[in-house]
Amino acid sequence: MTQRIVITGTDTGIGKTVFSAGLAGLLDGFYWKPVQSGLDGETDSDVVARLAGLPSERVLPEAYRLKSPLSPHRSAEIDGVAIKAANLTFPVLPTPLVIEGAGGLIVIEGAGGLMVPLNRRTRFIDIFAEWRLPVILCARTTLGTINHTLLSIEALRARSIPLAGIAFIGDEMADTQRTIVEMGGVPQLGRLPYLDPLTDKTLRDAMIAGFAFASCTGDH
Ligand SMILES: Nc1ncnc2c1ncn2[C@@H]1O[C@H](COP(=O)(O)OP(=O)(O)O)[C@@H](O)[C@H]1O
Ligand SMILES: [Mg+2]
Numbered sequence: 001m002t003q004r005i006v007i008t009g010t011d012t013g014i015g016k017t018v019f020s021a022g023l024a025g026l027l028d029g030f031y032w033k034p035v036q037s038g039l040d041g042e043t044d045s046d047v048v049a050r051l052a053g054l055p056s057e058r059v060l061p062e063a064y065r066l067k068s069p070l071s072p073h074r075s076a077e078i079d080g081v082a083i084k085a086a087n088l089t090f091p092v093l094p095t096p097l098v099i100e101g102a103g104g105l106i107v108i109e110g111a112g113g114l115m116v117p118l119n120r121r122t123r124f125i126d127i128f129a130e131w132r133l134p135v136i137l138c139a140r141t142t143l144g145t146i147n148h149t150l151l152s153i154e155a156l157r158a159r160s161i162p163l164a165g166i167a168f169i170g171d172e173m174a175d176t177q178r179t180i181v182e183m184g185g186v187p188q189l190g191r192l193p194y195l196d197p198l199t200d201k202t203l204r205d206a207m208i209a210g211f212a213f214a215s216c217t218g219d220h
Helices: 016-026 044-052 072-079 096-100 122-130 147-157 174-184 198-211 212-217
Strands: 003-010 030-032 035-036 064-066 106-107 135-140 163-169 188-192
Touching: 003 016, 003 072, 003 122, 016 106, 016 135, 016 163, 016 188, 016 198, 016 212, 030 044, 030 147, 035 072, 035 163, 044 198, 064 072, 064 096, 122 147, 147 174, 163 174, 174 188, 188 212
Parallel strands: 003 106, 003 135, 030 106, 035 064, 135 163, 163 188
Antiparallel strands: none
């Protein structure tokens, strides 16, 4: 059985891609970035291929590749592309799992935070509400995160989007994390510290140390 999980976050630049790489690598899964905004340098898919230690065919092709590193709605307009929700549904998800005849996990990373627009009408959270897949919410541990994270939790709840839990990213901030978990009424899945250096090896080790589901893989 294929499992799919959505990785979202409170903001852009908070570590969703690094966490996604860690998760996909750890659970020997697949990665899909439906909408990539910005093609200069490494894309999120490139970063995951590098950091997850997965064969390249485990990184599924993006549905939209937009040139400018802007909100997808604007980046698409500049490219003369219309992002259609119909192209972001499962039937078009090119799943090699079918070819392999095996089960597995597909880690799906959104762009930015939940309210990021894909076009002038649709936001990422609207797509997530249609999908009804479990979501992992990535949250910083630094100042300001309580507000952003509780707002994101409320938005998910208002749409009955299943929230698997919070993945904290950064240095341990015990009271901040506790406050989010208690006031948000959500489980803490674990915490990924800032890694220096950040490599496939240090990421894998930190995922095993920081997240309980690491022990589910059985081979470490
Ligand atoms: N756990 C981490 N350790 C070290 N650097 C990190 C970590 N998480 C994120 N970064 C760095 O922070 C920047 C933003 O991370 P990224 O995963 O691309 O964020 P997002 O996907 O939320 O936009 C990148 O330069 C990335 O290498
Ligand atoms: Mg990213």
